[in-house]
Amino acid sequence: MLGALLVTTTASAALEIEISGGSAQQIPIAIVPFGQAANVNQLDISSIIGADLRRSGLFRVLETGGVVSRPTDTAQIKYAEWAALQAQAMAVGNIEVLPGNRLKITFKLADVLKQTQLAGMEYNITPSQFRTTAHKIADVIYQKLTGEAGIFASRIAYINKAKGRYALQVADADGVNPQTVVSSNEPIISPAWSPDGTKLAYVSFEKKKPIIFIQSLMTGQRTVLANFKGNNSAPAWSPDGSKLAIVLTYGANSQIYTINANGTGLKPLTKSSAIDTEPTWSPDAKWIYFSSDRGGKPQIYKVSSLGGDAERVTFEGANNLSPRFSPDGKFLAMIRSDGGSYRVALQDLTSGQGQLLSEGGQDESPSFAPNGRVILYATRIGGRGALAAVSADGRVKQRLSESGGDVREPAWGPLLN
Amino acid sequence: MKNLMFNKKLLSCLVIALVLTACKSTPMVDKPAPVEDRSTATQTAPKAVEPATTSVDTSGVKEVAIDSSATTGDNPLKDPNNILSKRNIYFDFDSDTVKAEYRPIIEAHAKYLLAHSNAKMILQGNTDERGTREYNLALGQRRAVSVKKSFNLLGVKDNQIETVSFGEEKATPNCADEACHQANRRVDIAYENE
Known part of the structure; x- marks a missing residue:
């Protein structure tokens, strides 16, 4: 019974991922299939962990089929067998069924050369937390071996247009387990995660004009953040989640305002006769960067979040x-566009140096992974919208496409703990 | 970031085909999600003609379905023999200049608005799909504002006109030629409650 239950939690995959490129120095790691009782044998936690690590471009996940032993704990590891595979690190673990429809997952990470344990975790979970737990284990491995935070347990939001209907969806960072947050027969754009990951702000055209909503992911409760005369768009949360920068027009051109997350305290931030839009907060909350055509063609400008020039x-x-x-x-x-093509560019704010990172013709909506290693963006493949990601060093590229869908406006959610 | 280099040689190319099996169960619930209005403008709860659904999946996401209700009925503004049924004003590339050929349409609608002080017009700006969505929303707005100014010059007050933008959201996708892009660069004239 339990096995059947678990299968459904792993089966609602929709985005297909294609990876190309990789880091010059990949860490060779063996993920030994976890030990598990017969009634949970449909689960393949090691392949979810392996796919996460492989997707980062920083790991070479080794084929373990040729090794006879299947250790489930560090005490059982015959290190010589795994050193012969050229593994530098290896993960072992076990899945046990507990009373009350729960699972106990144990996991150990070992350094094959030093023959020492690097990490050990135990998770007591419901079957529905299975994939998330696999991603958390991948995060532990990534953090221990690279020294940086893992992002596999984070989530992404995006708009999926299918059969004339627009759906704001949230999926695991590997594109699996998409869930619809809100759907409409009018466009939805500009999803933005609250810094605590519990809410999404977005722009909906359900009233035949752009209006900003904030919606709780847990309860589905929607509140109107801004519905003023003209357009209401481009919501951007302040780093502490207390305010948003938004774009309003009334009867004139787009201008940037700040507003408290509860809809009070509206204040104009920019005052120009040009277009000022696409605001975003600096992580220290001191600045709001935005695009403006005040100099002719659109360029990025910054203004103090308290206002000014x-x-x-x-x-x-x-x-x-x-x-x-x-x-x-x-x-x-x-x-960045220098002519016909729109591409993702990255600028070092200290040196001012820039670099193009993508090669599409209509790339849009860049969004950093919460550890800063990867930039997710929207691209077009065969006339349809798809998501793509590129590592910040340009080396590793991924494409995520949904069969039959038109996917756009990605936003990478925060790390949750 | 000096050593940011593309590794154009594909070291590996891997396709992970994820299992695509739909077994998501979405039980019906009989109430749409509540809407609280915290803005200063008045706003009614969206009419959900489809019941909101919620997933038994666990990552704690509750689904909401919206459907806007389009009301139709007799409307003299839509008499195909009347110039008032003409509602589209097209623009050149990267331009918000209202061309002279649209003056008769604008004059006819201005006359209608001046004669019907309760009528409210909505000018909906549109762009082609090149560029980013939010910036195109702003470009469409600029075109709507440009048309509004033409109405203002004919004596129509701002309280009878709302300028909004759909940006590129209503654009014909995957345009192969300039004529297709041109058709997307327009302001549509609509009236409240149409």
């Missing part, structure tokens, strides 16, 4: 749009 930030590229900060505040991802 704006200052131009980008000078490379004929058009720069959609600024997004790396989590450490040192880099700015954006969309």
Whole structure:
């Protein structure tokens, strides 16, 4: 019974992932199939963990089929067998069924060369937490072996247009387990995660004009954040989640305002006769960066989050749009166009140097992974929207596409603990 | 970031075909999700003609379905023999200039608005699909504002006009030629309650 239950939690996959490229120095790791009782044998936790690590481009996941032994704990490891596979690290574990329809998953990470344990975890979970637990284990491995936070247990949001209907969906970072947050027969754009990951702000055209909503993921409760005369769009949360920068028009051009997350305290931030839009907060909350055509073609500008004069930030590229900060505040991802093509560019805010990271013609909506290693963005494949990701060093590329769907407007959610 | 280099040689190419099996169960619930209005403008709860559904899946996401209700009925503005049924104003690339050929349409609608002080017009700006969605929303708005100014010059007050933008959201996708892009660069004239 339990086995059957578990299968359903692993089966609602929709985005297909294709990876190309990789880091020059990949860590060779063996993920030994976890030990498990007969009634849970449909589960393949080791392949979920392995796929996560492989997708990062930083690991070479070794084929373990040729090794006879199947250790489930570090005490059982015959290190010589795994050293012969060239493994530097290995993961072992066990899945046990507990009374009350729960599972106990134990996991150990070992250094094959030093023959020592690097990490050990035990999870007591419901069957529905199985995939998330697999991602958490991959996060532990990633963190122990690279020294950086893992992002496999985080989630992404995006808009999926299918059969004329728009759905704001949330999926695991590997594209599996998509769930619809809200759907409409009118467009939905610009999803933005609250910093605590519990809410999404987004723009819905359900009233034949853009209105900003905030919706709780847990309860589904929707509140109107901004429904003023004209357009209400481009919501961007402040780093502490207390405010949002938004774009309003009334009867004129798009301008940036700040508003408390509860809809009070509306204040104008920019005052120009040009277009000012696509606001985003610096991680230290001091600045709001935005796109504006006040100098002719759209470029990125910054203004103090308390208001004042704006200052131009980008000078490379004929058009720069959609600024997004790396989590450490040192880099700015954006969309750059020098002619026909719109591509993801990354600018070092210290040196001012820039680099194109994508090769599409209509790439949009860059969004940093919460550890800053990867930038997720929207691209077009065969006339349809798809998601793609590129590592911040440009080496590893991924494409995520949904069969039959038209996917756009990705936003990578925060790390949750 | 000096050593940011593309590794154009594909070291490995791997396709992970994830199992695509739909076994999500979505029981019906009989109440749509509540909507609280915290903005200063008045707003009614969206009419959900489809019941909200919720998934038994566990990651704690509750699904909401929206359907906007389009009301139709007799409307003299839609008499195909009347110039008032003409509702589209097209623009050149990267331009918000209202071309002279649209003056008769704008004059006719201005006359209608001046004669019907309760009528409210909505000018809906649109763009082609090149560029980012939010920036295109702003470009569509600029076109709507440009048309609004033409109405203002004919004596129509702002309280009878709302300018909004759909950006590229209503654009014909995957345009192969300039004529297709041109058709997307327009302001549509609509009236409240149409």
